[in-house]
Amino acid sequence: MTTIRDRFCPKCGGPSDEEGLCAKCQAADTQWAxxxxxxxxxxxxxxxxxxxxxxxxxxxxxxxxLAPDLARTAVHFHPDVKKRAISVEIQDISPNRSRAYLTITGTLYGHSVDKTCMVELAWNKEQCDRCNRITGSYYEGIVQVRAEERTISIFEMQKAAAIATQIEETLQEGGERLSFISDMTETRDGxxxxxxxxHIGLLIVQGITAQLxxxxxxxxxxxxxxxxxQIFRITYLVRLPRYQRHDVVKLGRTYAEIEQVDSRHVRVFDLSEGRSRSIKEEDIVRMIGNVRNAEPALxxxxxxxxxxLLDPATGATREVPKKPWQIVNEGENVQVLRDGDTFIVMR
Structure with missing residues (x-):
């Protein structure tokens, strides 16, 4: 019966667990890294x-x-190496060259192994696909934001720009490097x-119409x-509604604040009755202003x-009816808009 005592390494003569070279000689003869x-x-x-x-x-x-990780990519291990470790020291020698000094350790067939090597790191510059398109004035579409039968407001313009920027950031973070905004220009019309x-053009117009x-x-x-x-460029035309959210309008003898506009109806908050209701656009007599432009009145x-109410312009006291739905107290401020000599109290 053969025992471990009968097995010896033909190279060093020492005992071997298997036929042939012992683990130490195997490790010495293997290009492990x-x-x-x-x-x-x-x-x-x-x-x-x-x-x-x-x-x-x-x-x-x-x-x-980046340099240490780049240097580590230069190392190629034998598949039998365990407990691998690489320590790196970097020396910059020019703006586009560095030297990396690597100390590599591991275990092979149960024996510790180590070595050192030097790797040259080359730092090349090249304009990326996105910057190349931007500098070359490449584009696939233009989103035009306009308003129906009126001038687009500064608030709407800023809001549309913020929506577009947020969508661009989300796409870039998700890896869509070519979904970029190369220019954003305010014009007389919008x-x-x-x-x-x-893709980004479609998402921008969907985002703007969803919020505005x-x-x-x-x-x-x-x-x-x-x-x-075939290569197409697309113009995405956004038409914001004639009336926007928080516009205050006159409805016959009452006033209302617009809450939402769709293709058929306008949803408003009736400032006389203190409730929301739907109306048709033709029911609106005229525009008064927007809640964002209201003034505080004591x-x-x-x-x-x-x-x-103390008129914020003159300091004179103006008496206005208190609606049943309004909960107000002496000494507080309310927001008001003017319609000629009439004060319209906001909710």
Missing amino acids: ECDTRVTSTHCPSCGATKQVNTWTDTNRERAE LDITVGSQ GGRYTTHPKLVGEKCGR IAYVSAGMMG
Whole structure:
């Protein structure tokens, strides 16, 4: 019967657990780790994105953070190596070159192994796909934000711009690097947003109409052909409603604050009755203003269904009816809009 005492290493003559070389000699004869002499990192000088093979990825990491990880990619281990560890020291030698000194350790066939190597890191610059499109004035669509039969308000313009920017940030964080906004311009008629993809254009118009109301239409234009595929640029036209949220309008002998507008009806809060209801757009006599432009007026007294308000412009006391739904107290402020000599108290 063969025992472990009968097995010996043909190289060193020592005992072996298996036929052939012992673990120590196997480890000594195995190329357990190799280092590439040079590795390259390509980054965009404009936005800092890094390129891996043919794919660009956004990153906020600086060169000092990237260098150790880049150096570790130069090491290739034998599959039998366990407990692998690599320590790295970086020395910058020029703006586009660094040297990495690596200490590599592990265990192979139960024996500890270690080695050192030096790797040159090359830092290449190349304009990324997104920056290349932006600088080349490439775009796939324009979102035009306008208002129906009126001038778009500053609030609406700022809100539309904020919605577009938020959508761009969300898409970029999700990896859609080519879904970008290359330009945002305020015009006499409204806001123009130039976009790098049709996907972001569609999401922007859907976001704006969802929050500000209105409707949108798309107008594609054939601009060429590439690889047998037709290339279109799309104009997305957003038409904000004639009336916007928080507009105050006159309805016959009463006033109301607009809450929501759709294609058929307008939902308002009746400032006389203190309730919400739906009306038709043609029921509106005229526009008074918007709640955002209301002025604070101090309540001097409340008595017998009337309120005495101090006119913020003159300081004189103006008496207005107190509606049953209004809960107000002397010494408080209420928001008011003017319709000629009439004070309209907001809710």
